[in-house]
Amino acid sequence: MQNPTIYTYLNQDFTAIPLFDGLSVDGVSQGSQADLHLADDFQSPSEAVFYFLNGQWFLECLSGMIEVDGVTYPKNQRVLLNHRSIIHLCDADGHVFRSKFIIVEMQSLEWKTIAKDAFPMDLSSLARIDCAVLSNQLVVRLGDQIIYQDLQAAAADSSVSTREHNDFSHSSLTIAIQDVTVGNLLNRKTILKDIQVEFKPKEMILILGGSGAGKSTFMEAVTGLVHSNTSAYFNGVDLLNDGKKQGVITLAPQSPDEHYRMEDTVYMNLEDAAKLYGPSELADNPELRKEEVLSVLRKLDLESVKGSKCSSLSGGQKKKLTIAMEYITRPEILFMDEPDSGVDGSMVMEVMTTLREITDEGKILCVITHTPDRIRHLFDKVMVVGKSSEGCGRLCYFGSVDNALTVFAAQSLEEIVHKISGAENAALVDQYVQWFDNERRGGHAG
Numbered sequence: 275m276q277n278p279t280i281y282t283y284l285n286q287d288f289t290a291i292p293l294f295d296g297l298s299v300d301g302v303s304q305g306s307q308a309d310l311h312l313a314d315d316f317q318s319p320s321e322a323v324f325y326f327l328n329g330q331w332f333l334e335c336l337s338g339m340i341e342v343d344g345v346t347y348p349k350n351q352r353v354l355l356n357h358r359s360i361i362h363l364c365d366a367d368g369h370v371f372r373s374k375f376i377i378v379e380m381q382s383l384e385w386k387t388i389a390k391d392a393f394p395m396d397l398s399s400l401a402r403i404d405c406a407v408l409s410n411q412l413v414v415r416l417g418d419q420i421i422y423q424d425l426q427a428a429a430a431d432s433s434v435s436t437r438e439h440n441d442f443s444h445s446s447l448t449i450a451i452q453d454v455t456v457g458n459l460l461n462r463k464t465i466l467k468d469i470q471v472e473f474k475p476k477e478m479i480l481i482l483g484g485s486g487a488g489k490s491t492f493m494e495a496v497t498g499l500v501h502s503n504t505s506a507y508f509n510g511v512d513l514l515n516d517g518k519k520q521g522v523i524t525l526a527p528q529s530p531d532e533h534y535r536m537e538d539t540v541y542m543n544l545e546d547a548a549k550l551y552g553p554s555e556l557a558d559n560p561e562l563r564k565e566e567v568l569s570v571l572r573k574l575d576l577e578s579v580k581g582s583k584c585s586s587l588s589g590g591q592k593k594k595l596t597i598a599m600e601y602i603t604r605p606e607i608l609f610m611d612e613p614d615s616g617v618d619g620s621m622v623m624e625v626m627t628t629l630r631e632i633t634d635e636g637k638i639l640c641v642i643t644h645t646p647d648r649i650r651h652l653f654d655k656v657m658v659v660g661k662s663s664e665g666c667g668r669l670c671y672f673g674s675v676d677n678a679l680t681v682f683a684a685q686s687l688e689e690i691v692h693k694i695s696g697a698e699n700a701a702l703v704d705q706y707v708q709w710f711d712n713e714r715r716g717g718h719a720g
């Protein structure tokens with residue numbers, strides 16, 4: 275076993291420093307295995323180890339407790355990691371010891387040292403993330419310092435780069451959520467239950483529901499950001515477990531701060547997104563990438579601000595850039611969590627119309643918005659989620675927008691939300707859930 279050396283990126287001296295304060299990675303190499311452990315002078319005895327088995331990554335807790343995607347695992351438990359698992363090391367009582375640790379697209383944990391100039395981008399914007407594995411680079415933030423290590427790519431993994439050859443034009447996205455449950459063994463809470471839907475290309479779908487009904491959780495479950503009992507298939511590809519799903523589905527978060535580097539220009543952010551997350555032809559061909567960035571800037575009407583720092587953009591421009599950051603990676607399915615929040619009226623229409631145009635190119639687009647009525651003509655379908663008397667989000671309706679108004683006897687989509695929101699309406703939600711379930715079994719829904 276080799277001892278990896280972690281170098282600081284910012285101080286230029288390449289001084290070896292430990293990974294996190296108090297946490298180090300040990301013995302990484304053969305057998306694609308990495309041990310995480312806490313230094314002796316720390317109270318918490320948590321230790322965990324990564325394993326790469328049968329093409330999948332696991333994290334096993336050797337002592338103490340670990341929390342992965344909101345679920346706490348005690349000693350000797352092995353957890354299957356998905357591409358964006360969030361890992362916390364806990365102390366022996368399950369209290370979170372370290373903050374975020376995100377693993378993205380792990381390939382192999384064989385270590386090698388690379389020249390600092392080879393590092394592709396400024397990662398200082400990875401705010402609130404302590405450690406990320408980006409493609410084959412491990413990046414760690416320690417206070418203001420960014421440290422990184424190149425991870426040797428696994429021997430040609432054909433599944434990773436195949437997506438640009440797929441033809442998705444006739445496929446649909448089938449989603450089956452058995453449940454999304456968070457918390458530890460003693461205090462578990464089911465947020466969503468029994469949701470089955472099918473989305474087709476060129477469909478723009480609205481997710482409707484009261485505050486806390488589970489709309490964002492739905493998106494996070496389908497994109498693998500929360501641990502759940504979910505299956506999501508698109509064109510025969512298992513989106514939650516298959517390497518081929520890379521880049522097929524994306525989720526744009528509500529907050530732009532989580533999405534791009536505010537102190538860099540619009541152009542730089544987009545170019546990095548294309549290079550790091552786009553198909554290989556964009557990563558490998560700077561000329562093509564430049565053309566693509568310019569074309570996306572035109573499409574989103576951001577050309578005039580391409581040289582501006584993102585922090586100087588208006589609210590609407592920031593939302594457009596959020597869309598552009600996803601769109602440039604050429605996904606087939608885009609999930610957008612409130613792309614219109616904090617944006618004024620005419621700009622909302624502009625943003626949403628652009629999303630409609632993107633949908634018409636053959637994509638599946640799924641949107642959460644709290645002001646759906648003025649743009650309801652843009653949606654093909656609506657999925658209504660309500661909080662049932664059990665206290666978890668359930669599917670009340672999935673189908674056309676016009677039919678939804680009839681089913682809920684409502685004049686507007688906002689009235690539907692009003693009708694199914696709040697504890698006082700939980701019994702009504704139960705009735706809609708039952709009704710929709712019967713419709714589905716009878717083959718009338720969807």
Ligand SMILES: Nc1ncnc2c1ncn2[C@@H]1O[C@H](COP(=O)(O)OP(=O)(O)OP(=O)(O)O)[C@@H](O)[C@H]1O
Nearest residue numbers: 344456457465483484485486487488489490491492
């Ligand atoms: N990790 C978690 N631990 C405990 N509860 C959680 C967790 N994540 C979400 N919840 C709860 O699950 C419920 C659904 O949250 P979610 O954010 O999905 O709702 P939403 O419909 O998107 O709400 P809003 O419209 O207000 O954004 C909320 O009651 C929330 O507090």
